[in-house]
Amino acid sequence: MAEIPKEEYILRCTSACAGCSSSLVLRYILKAAGPDSVLVVPACCTSVIQGIYPNTAMNIPVYNVAFASAAAVASGMSAAFRSVGKKTNVICYAGDGGTVDIGIQALSGALERGTDFLYICYDNEAYSNTGMQRSGSTPLGAKTTTTPEGKRDAKKDLDRIVQAHNLPYMATACSAYPLDLYKKVQKALAIRGPTFIHILAPCPPGWRYPSEATIEMGKLAVKTGMWVLYEREYGKLSVTGASKGALAKPLPVGEYLTRQGRFKGIDAATIDYVQQSVRDNLARIAREVEGVC
Amino acid sequence: MLMVATGNKAVATAVKDARPVVVAAYPITPQTEIVEQIANFVESGEMEARYIPVESEHSSMAACIGAAATGVRAFTATSSHGLVYMCEMLHWAAGARLPIVMANANRALGPGWNIWAEHSDSLSMRDTGWLQVYVGSVQEAYDATLMAFRIAEHDDVLLPVMVNLDGFTLTHIMQQMETVELGDFLPPCTVPHAIDTANPGGYGTLTPPTEHFKFRWDIERAMRDSVGVIRETEAEFARRFGRQYAPVEEYRCEDADVVIVAMGTLGKEAEVAADVLRNEGIRAGSARIRWFRPFPAIDFGDADVVVIDRDYSFGSGGILAHELKAAGMAPYSVIAGIGGQEVTYDDIAGFVRNRIPGGEYWFGVSD
Known part of the structure; x- marks a missing residue:
């Protein structure tokens, strides 16, 4: 971790919950981005975490915007900065609801138009800021306040939607692997044009696990293959970090699911279904890495 | 150019x-x-x-x-x-x-x-x-x-x-x-x-x-x-x-007994209506509201006011009419031009001739 700068762009006393991984990943994102950056934040946990006016815990400009609008605001901001010759990084930092649900139209438009920006979705798999309602990114079987018996639909495959826009760089990351994330942010920001990073960000109160288990939960997601770390440079897929091992020999998904209160009472058939989905997904990725498809 | x-x-x-x-x-x-x-x-x-x-x-x-x-x-x-x-x-x-x-x-x-x-x-x-x-x-x-x-x-x-x-x-x-x-x-x-x-x-x-x-x-x-x-x-x-504008474009309002208030192109049409009415001996003027926000200070003295709204607040009334009522007037509120409904200067002159202070008239409906 020696290469990670000591400068902090998130100051002390945020309003984050104990064990919040989304504020942890933001710390590393901003270290990678540096001070000449603007964060565009739609409604999400980060709207609250940054602090309450007249205070802010953020040491870079943060532009808070309406829920559906982050990628479009970034389009205008990036165009304006480039017009006047500024290289300022424009980074959207949005939750899963603001990305896969209400914000997906603006995101799609900004990607299609070749906007020079980095869009980061930190995915805690629900509308956590409003108290854990189901989002399109909530996984099958997870209990939320609007899916009290467990979600009956699968998690929306955001990455394949984004991939269809043929952007120069996209990646996944997980809060449990900050160095992997740090490198990906640096790589994304070095590329001109639209770039995208999707980060799995475990949420203790939402996923119902002890706050000290946040890092472990992220590692289990990766080791079971529920979440795969990869990057896609100009279309070419590479699996990164801990996912290389998981691809060859994943842990059973039960080891991840049964550690979280949100999956309490999940039946064996659903676990089998999830296991098979993970197997299929890992096989698809392995085939692509090997150049079979 | x-x-x-x-x-x-x-x-x-x-x-x-x-x-x-x-x-x-x-x-x-x-x-x-x-x-x-x-x-x-x-x-x-x-x-x-x-x-x-x-x-x-x-x-x-x-x-x-x-x-x-x-x-x-x-x-x-x-x-x-x-x-x-x-x-x-x-x-x-x-x-x-x-x-x-x-x-x-x-x-x-x-x-x-x-x-x-x-x-x-x-x-x-x-x-x-x-x-x-x-x-x-x-x-x-x-x-x-x-x-x-x-x-x-x-x-x-x-x-x-x-x-x-x-x-x-x-x-x-x-x-x-x-x-x-x-x-x-x-x-x-x-x-x-x-x-x-x-x-x-x-x-x-x-x-x-x-x-x-x-x-x-x-x-x-x-x-x-x-x-x-x-x-x-x-x-x-x-x-x-060399082109002068004001928040309200007043036309022949100085000695008017009745003032037509409207916005946009109907406000221009109202100027022609004022000419038509004056030819008949009715001292009419037109006040075209240009700036709706901030809403201008307006005062037409004792003149009657006929306001044309190309809009409506359902359950309440014409929106421009409300602004005039808030300014202490009791206008004759005409709802006209909705959805592109054709409104000529002759129609507007008719609104003025038939005005009932404080009343409301939906052009094409109330007849």
């Missing part, structure tokens, strides 16, 4: 002359010609702006917000459904104190689909914190758009301005107009709270009940201050370019 242009072309030409850095827009009838024309100006090199062809009106206003937040001049145009679709971002633009200028081609809202003139679209955005001006001719569309940038960007205002022109009856009709040599009438855009990475801060941060009202009061104070800025800008425009 003298030219013949449509209302849409006049707006696009004014925008070219104002040299915005970012234009973000989405097509919608009857505004489309504005953004087509701007896209052509940019493509041909006549304009240096970045043209962002967004995927929706919500995003066009969002992109203007992102651009203006960095301190540059930004413009968009829309109409009807596009305007109400971006409603959330209209509040955001005003709340963020960004001097964005937008042209709105006034058009009815569906269902059923109707592409013709009505003021319900912009008047339903009345309380968003935007200044609103309604124009009555092609020349005025050009002039008002130029002035809108100067007013919006004034340090005492820093609020967005909506320039409204009637769909088809102004966007698509051709009249002679004259462009101006702008000189320093429009100084470079400066936004004092523009994003500065060397001086980081939070924008639109969570604001508690102990603070939020202060920002809203600041908007109201700026809206009140804009009255003087509008007057000063219109006077300066007249001094430089």
